[in-house]
Each structure stands twice: as structure tokens, then as C-alpha cells.
Amino acid sequence: MKLAFLTDPLDSFKTYKDSTFAMMREAASRGHRLFAFGPEDMALENGQVVARSREIRLTGDSEHWYQAAAPQDTPLQQFDAVLQRKDPPFDMEYVYATYLLELAEQQGARVFNRPAAIRSHNEKLSIAQFSQFTAPTLVTRDAARIRAFHASHGDIILKPLDGMGGSGIFRVREDGLNLGSVIEGLTQLGSRTIMVQRYIPEIVHGDKRILLIGGKVVPFALARIPQQGEVRGNLAAGGTGVAQPLSERDLEIAQTLAPQLAQRGLLLVGLDVIGSYLTEVNVTSPTCFQEITAQTGFDVAAMFVDALEAAVAA
Known part of the structure; x- marks a missing residue:
């Protein structure tokens, strides 16, 4: 070919x-x-x-x-x-x-x-289509709504809808320190829509990247573990990648989404899962092939090319 x-x-x-x-x-x-x-x-x-x-x-x-x-x-x-x-x-x-x-x-x-x-499939907003797997989430540009969400949940994460590699992600704890500045900066004084989520403590164990290829699930995830003092596990933000088998919850999420996303024309998808919650659906250029293969021996690239050959032949 x-x-x-x-x-x-x-x-x-x-x-x-x-x-x-x-x-x-x-x-x-x-x-x-x-x-x-x-x-x-x-x-x-x-x-x-x-x-x-x-x-x-x-x-x-x-x-x-x-x-x-x-x-x-x-x-x-x-x-x-x-x-x-x-x-x-x-x-x-x-x-x-x-x-x-x-x-x-x-x-x-x-x-x-x-x-x-x-x-x-906006990589942040697409999780709303699978709300049974998500933590409490707010999407808005309205400062009053964000403040009310913080008052309800205490410890929150705020992020832009178009970021990558962990850029622009902020955590605001119960004391609300700098909440106003973060809202003003991320929403550009109310002119840009952002995502706000309840903080998921399991991030300390890693932000798991789960790959879906041709409607099937790669059996290993890469848990991207934040470095000391960080809330972002992204490798681009200094996180450490540790490959691990999928948990039962990981499999439940992945096996539910895989056939649906494949039918929509998405041959390769990278799900991000923290703890028990789906946090992103990556469709632009999902990564982590080599890290998973090097640590587990599972040949992700071979699975991808198999799926590509089958899709072209179909």
C-alpha cells in the first residue's frame, strides 16, 4: 500500500x-x-x-x-x-x-x-457523551457558575477546551486561593468556554492512557504519574509513564466506547482515565505506542497496522 x-x-x-x-x-x-x-x-x-x-x-x-x-x-x-x-x-x-x-x-x-x-469530538468535551463514566463536570464561561461549582465540590480542576500536553490546567483547593485569577485567565474575562471538574485524588496513581484501535482495546494502559508537586500526569509536563494491565473499570469504559467510536470513523482513539473516571477522548494524534510496547512486549504498532490494512481492504 x-x-x-x-x-x-x-x-x-x-x-x-x-x-x-x-x-x-x-x-x-x-x-x-x-x-x-x-x-x-x-x-x-x-x-x-x-x-x-x-x-x-x-x-x-x-x-x-x-x-x-x-x-x-x-x-x-x-x-x-x-x-x-x-x-x-x-x-x-x-x-x-x-x-x-x-x-x-x-x-x-x-x-x-x-x-x-x-x-x-472535542477531546475534552466529548466525555459528556459518556457521562456515566465521568466525574462531576461543568462547561461554561460564566464566572458565577464556576464559583458555585467550586463551592459545591471544594477541590476542582479548571482547563481550556483546546489544550494539549497538560497546558493550561489549574487546581484550586477548598480555600479558593487565586480562583478569581484563574477564572479570568482561562476564560479571558468571560470570552472563552472552559471545563471545570471535581478533583480526582487518584491522579497520584497516574492519568491512564488507554488505546482503542479498530474498535478493539489494547490490553495495557500507560499510567502517566505526575512528578512531585504536580497535578498533571502528561509526559509533556514531566510525568513518568508506567505500563500496566487494564483494571475491570478501565475495561468497562474502553469496551463500551470502542465499538461506538470505531463506527464513527475513528480508527485510533486514546482515552484518558483517572481512577474510575473518563477525562478525555483523544482523536487527533494519540500516542504512547512505544512506551507500552517497550514495557510489556505488546506490539501496539502491529495491532494498528493490522487494523489499518483491514480498514483499507473493507
């Missing part, structure tokens, strides 16, 4: 932990051809969505890990699959890219995850 990866710049990859690289390496080992392009390389030209893509070859070297051919404009439907692996921020440029990818789908391209499904 010819596989095209819509990614961040290849030179920015940390190949020892990058999940997109793990996908590429597994696909290449099966004889699939790899191509790469960025959002800036896409265009709608003469009624057709094209990308100035480069065919790449993996070298096996950890530093200079790929060789790239000269870029060439290619209609996206000429690839067997286009994999959307661009990291957030989920800004308007990201949205524009999903519009172009959706047009490409109408022209015959196979895009994973489906662009309309990515747009429809």
Missing part, C-alpha cells in the same frame, strides 16, 4: 518515543510505501485536493532516520490511506485541514481518522 502521513515536520520527531514513527516502521517492515506531508503542503487546485508529498525511506539510523525523495504534487485519492497525525493545537488551520481532507474523501481518498469525526 501507499500510505501518506499528514504530520508535523519529520525533523521534529523523537523517534525513540514517537508513535507515528512506530506506525511507519511497522508499515515499512511489511513492504508498504511511506509518504509524508504537512498541512501547509495541501491545496485545492483545479477542483482536486492535492498534497506536495515526499516518499520517505527509513534508514535504521536513530539520528538521520529517514531519506526523502523530491516533493511531488499528488491527489490524495491516489494513496491507499491518508493518516492524520498532526498534533494540536486544534486551531482554525487544523480545522481548515480537516475540510480539505473531507473534500479529498469525497474524491475517493481513505482518511484515518475521518476528518468529520475529528471535528465532532
Whole structure:
């Protein structure tokens, strides 16, 4: 197959932990051809969505890990699959890219995850569709509502709806210290909607990333444990990743969501679970493949490429 990866710049990859690289390496080992392009390389030209893509070859070297051919404009439907692996921020440029990818789908391209499904699943707000698994949650820009939520629950977490890697997350305890400043900053004086949740003490044991692939559940999670003095377990915020088998509650959440999300066109999803509660549904570029594989021996990339091959053949 010819596989095209819509990614961040290849030179920015940390190949020892990058999940997109793990996908590429597994696909290449099966004889699939790899191509790469960025959002800036896409265009709608003469009624057709094209990308100035480069065919790449993996070298096996950890530093200079790929060789790239000269870029060439290619209609996206000429690839067997286009994999959307661009990291957030989920800004308007990201949205524009999903519009172009959706047009490409109408022209015959196979895009994973489906662009309309990515747009429809805000990674924070999507948990509201599965409220039976969530902690008490408020979504608003209204300061009075946030203050009332704090008065009811005492210890709370506040976060933007478009953050990634733990950015912009604040904890306000029972004393309410700095609550006003946090509300003003996150809502930009009431002009931006945010999410507020009851603090989940089990965060000290890790923010678990659970991967769903092709409607099935990876049997291990990566518990991202906050460093001392932090409430964020994200690896980007200094958390330590510890792979572990899924608990009964993890399985209940994952097995409930997996078939539903797959039917919506989401081949790969990363659930975030703290304690017994679902906190995020990640659909843009879920990670943690290599950490889980290195610690457990379970080949996540092989499971992903198996699911991709099956989806393309369907």
C-alpha cells in the first residue's frame, strides 16, 4: 500500500518515543510505501485536493532516520490511506485541514481518522457523551457558575477546551486561593468556554492512557504519574509513564466506547482515565505506542497496522 502521513515536520520527531514513527516502521517492515506531508503542503487546485508529498525511506539510523525523495504534487485519492497525525493545537488551520481532507474523501481518498469525526469530538468535551463514566463536570464561561461549582465540590480542576500536553490546567483547593485569577485567565474575562471538574485524588496513581484501535482495546494502559508537586500526569509536563494491565473499570469504559467510536470513523482513539473516571477522548494524534510496547512486549504498532490494512481492504 501507499500510505501518506499528514504530520508535523519529520525533523521534529523523537523517534525513540514517537508513535507515528512506530506506525511507519511497522508499515515499512511489511513492504508498504511511506509518504509524508504537512498541512501547509495541501491545496485545492483545479477542483482536486492535492498534497506536495515526499516518499520517505527509513534508514535504521536513530539520528538521520529517514531519506526523502523530491516533493511531488499528488491527489490524495491516489494513496491507499491518508493518516492524520498532526498534533494540536486544534486551531482554525487544523480545522481548515480537516475540510480539505473531507473534500479529498469525497474524491475517493481513505482518511484515518475521518476528518468529520475529528471535528465532532472535542477531546475534552466529548466525555459528556459518556457521562456515566465521568466525574462531576461543568462547561461554561460564566464566572458565577464556576464559583458555585467550586463551592459545591471544594477541590476542582479548571482547563481550556483546546489544550494539549497538560497546558493550561489549574487546581484550586477548598480555600479558593487565586480562583478569581484563574477564572479570568482561562476564560479571558468571560470570552472563552472552559471545563471545570471535581478533583480526582487518584491522579497520584497516574492519568491512564488507554488505546482503542479498530474498535478493539489494547490490553495495557500507560499510567502517566505526575512528578512531585504536580497535578498533571502528561509526559509533556514531566510525568513518568508506567505500563500496566487494564483494571475491570478501565475495561468497562474502553469496551463500551470502542465499538461506538470505531463506527464513527475513528480508527485510533486514546482515552484518558483517572481512577474510575473518563477525562478525555483523544482523536487527533494519540500516542504512547512505544512506551507500552517497550514495557510489556505488546506490539501496539502491529495491532494498528493490522487494523489499518483491514480498514483499507473493507
